[in-house]
Amino acid sequence: MPRTIMVLLLSGAAGFAVYADLHLQAWQALLPLFEWMETTPVGAIGKTWGAAFAIIEAFHLLGLALLGGAVLVADGRLLGLCFVEIPQRWLEDQLHRVFMAGLWVLLITGVFMACAVAVKIYYLPVYWFKMLALAVGIVFALAIRRPLLQENVERMSPWLRRVVALASLMVWFTVAATGRWIGFS
């Protein structure tokens, strides 16, 4: 049961870290890294040249549109809300490529944007919740959802399909919403 044990261990470790205040210690230890990020050439460009930040942010939003669109269509199909006439497996394979492209764009542009405002976001609790949601989303999408949907989906319990789709929608909605929240903080 390696995957089930991994889920239990990761959630147990996260719960223990919060209970034992380990997350606060980790947060304090990360301050020098965030201060250094602002001093890098990437951080300096993002900080001093507004147009560069705006252009990278535009690509970040396009990446989010790619990823969000792929998630909405794939999970909408799982819930039986759209594209039901298209075979699940084929649609899933096509959308996974779009999802991965969007994810890479988001990660690369996100690092650039984080360098420009590193110390500001370091003190924003919502930034850390977004990082948690992003990590959960990536692990869930690649280690659980993707291998599950490579099996015969039509023979799978409809409730399992619905629960997986709902969890996927919820986690990526949280990533997007907390991302916009950072922008307004």
Place this chain on the structure above:
Amino acid sequence: MTDLKLSAWLSSAIIIVGFGVYWFLQIQSVRELLAMAYG
């Protein structure tokens, strides 16, 4: 039930409950702020 299906049930349930509680608390705090501001 296979390991993959069990882990999918478990992780989905943790995500739905965990993120659901987070958004519930966020909405509650905004409601309290609005109540303090406008009664």
